[in-house]
Amino acid sequence: MKAVAIILAAGEARRMGHPKALIEHEGGRSFLQSLASTFGKAGCAVLGVVGKDSEAVREQHPNLMLVESTRWQDGLMSSIKAGLTAALEEGADLVLLHPVDMPAVRASTLKSLLKAMGDSDEGLRPEFEAAAGFxxxxxxxxxxxxxxxxxxxxxxxxxxxxxxxxxVKDPGVVVNINTPETYERLFGTAPRLAPPPKRRVKKAATGAVTMPSSGMELGASLDE
Structure with a gap:
């Protein structure tokens, strides 16, 4: 079965002050990069849904499949439907909906959920200490x-x-990092952007090395 993770990252994040998809999580990776890695380890294809600040998100994540939610201002369901449309067109047998501001979920948890899902024709949702999660x-x-x-x-x-x-025993399914206060409590600093992606160094025909381009300027915000 083909499982496609839809990472919802189209909103405006007014409270965070930066696009959530671009905020640093751990190891210099953005929230979106971290989630793409986690879902990939669980065997899922990854599809990000972007809207506000889509150009900056695309530049920061050149290797991810991203689709545009042209009506992101209409609310979360508009972004979900944009992601579902793309995932179903890609032949998904199973989709996983996940907000970009919940990057702490574990790959092992995802694998367990996929196993529990089996070949059901309905769906499931994780819960931690009776609280519904993602x-x-x-x-x-x-x-x-x-x-x-x-x-x-x-x-x-x-x-x-x-x-x-x-x-599940993973608090990451309910940890939502959607305010500066939550981010600072978890990471000990105000929300900050992840560094620009490293670009592969190319060798010129002469054998000289062409250095990667310098960092880019990012800004604005993104909130589902």
Whole structure:
């Protein structure tokens, strides 16, 4: 079964002061880079949904598949539907919906959730200490049903989908880093941008080395 993780990163992040997809998580990686690595380790293809500050996000993540949510201002469901459309066109049998500001989820947790999902034609959602978390896993059938929803609220839309709750021991499924205060409490510093991606050094025909270009200027914000 082909599993596609949809990382939702199209909003405006007014409180954070920077696009969440570009904020540094750990090891110099952005939230989006960190999540792409985690979901990749769990065997998922990764698809990011961008909107506000999409050009900056694309420049920072040249190797990721990114799709545009042209109506991101209409709310989270607009971005979800943009991601679902792309994932289903890619032949996804299973999709995992995950916000970009929740980068602490573990690959081992994702593997367990995928195993628990099996070949169900509905979906499941992890919970930690009885609190509902992410990612939300949906079968292709359930994803198509979600696409038909006319509500702008995810929780209301999920009401049309039968979700089984699965208890996990990973607090990362509920840790939402969506305020400067939360970020500073976890990392000991104000929110900051991840460094620009390293570019492969190219050798010129003469044998000389062409150095990577310098860093870029990023700004604005992004909040689902």
């Amino acid at each position: 990612p939300v896993l949906l079968s292709r059938v359930a994803a198509e049903r979600l696409m038909e929803s006319d509500t702008t609220q995810l929780d209301a839309a999920l009401g049309a989908v039968k979700l089984r709750r699965v208890s």
